[in-house]
Amino acid sequence: MIIDKENIASHNQNNLDQHNLRFDFTANSLIQKGVDVDTIIKKVSDFQVAIPSWALGAGGTRFGRFSYYGEPGTLEQKIEDVGLIHALTQSAGAISLHIPWDVPEDAEKIKSLTKSLGLQFDAMNSNTFQDQPNQEHSYKYGSLCSTDDNARQQAIQHNIDVIKLGEQLGSKSLTVWLADGSSFPGQNNFQTVLKNTQDSLKQIYAELPEDWKLFIEYKPYEPYFYSTVIQDWGTSFMLANECGPKAYTLVDLGHHLPNTNIEQIVATLMLKGKLGGFHFNDSKYGDDDLTVGSIKPYSLFLIFNELVYGMENNPQNPYPAWMIDASHNLKDPMEDLMQSLEAINSAYAKALLVDQKALREAQRNHDVTLCQEILQEAYLTDVRPLLEKARVLNGGAINPLQTYRQMDVRNKLVDERGKHSMATGL
Secondary structure (H helix, E strand, C coil), rough: CCHHHHHHHHHHHHHHHHHHHHHHHHHHHHHHHCCCHHHHHHHHHHHCCCCHHHHHCCCCCCCCCCCCCCCCCHHHHHHHHHHHHHHHHCCEEEEEEEEEECCCCCHHHHHHHHHHHEECCCCEEEECCCCCCCCCCCCCCCCCCCCCHHHHHHHHHHHHHHHHHHHHHHCEEEEEEEEEEECCCCCCCCCHHHHHCCCCCHHHHHHCCCEEEEEEECCCCCCCCCCCCCCCCCHHHHHHHCCCCEEEEHHHHHCCCCCCCCHHHHHHHHCCCCCCEEEEEEECCCCEEECCCCCCCHHHHHHHHHHHHHHHHHHCCCCEEEEECCCCCCCCHHHHHHHHHHHHHHHHHHHHCCCCCHHHHHHHCHHEEEEEHHHHHCCCCCCCCHHHHHHHHHHHCCCCCHHHHHHHHHHHHHHCCCCCCCCCCC
């Protein structure tokens, strides 16, 4: 199924008058405050967030998985679903693959399909957190950290194979997330498993093409609950420094203990030039993988405030790779992803509205009240008309979710794929 711009434009007609009224009011209000509205719209228009291939199907819990029907059963169908989301939102211009869940039979054919939908390949993701069918050595007690040399070399080779596949597809980065850890005191020697992981990452790093990056993800707990080898940003940062200048820390919003100050982590990493990637989701308790902005929208805004500041003031840090990493257990995954994209773009636009010059002055004067007022002024601004304008200018839908439902996309996918199709890799 393909949604063309003419079809979207036709649906936009019903909302165009109301959009123009909302936009004119918002734009004029911001212009009176000295805001360059056109620049903000341009930045929002250019902002692209990758969709992971595993996010197009229904997720699951430890107790069950409930399909949403019409799931993409092949890699081609996953790419087509991202193409549908991008056509409507104009902000999901990349797809991130997880290997071995998404190994293409014909790399050139997959590249051609992706390009035809206006997409490109984001970071490649390796999988050593579970055993695959016919795998010779188990990762039950660790992969890159393993004290079993055979299992460790197998995990290293898998990552190298993922890099080679990514080269064929046009990707430029590898994300490594490890489930390695322990659930009981004394199970692992902390120094041994950390040294093994460091050595393994160095071997993988040595195989990176010159123009590639290595992203090292961290997580404080789960699936193990006593320790994880790469448990926090500091450990990831240390490992990235040990590997070299092409290695970076990747921040996942769900991979933090409750009440962690994520915006401070972001600021520190960007100052040091080591924030490579960012995975968006939301949570109430831990790594809940909920819709972005559904639980802590103000925290998301504060994080983006630091991201915007870093992108403007830290040239030593590369432009981060953005991706949504969520699990869709109750909602239509495509609807959930569109809601997440709206929340991400909204937080970004609001952060762009922060009067950084006034904020720096208030900070220098220790005017704590004014500092809060400046942030609140931006956060409480309704930026939805600006996001709508950005989409319209790029040929997207004024209201992507409404248009998706009006076009009855999910039922058409069910008709096309069958009710009980199931996405691979979940």
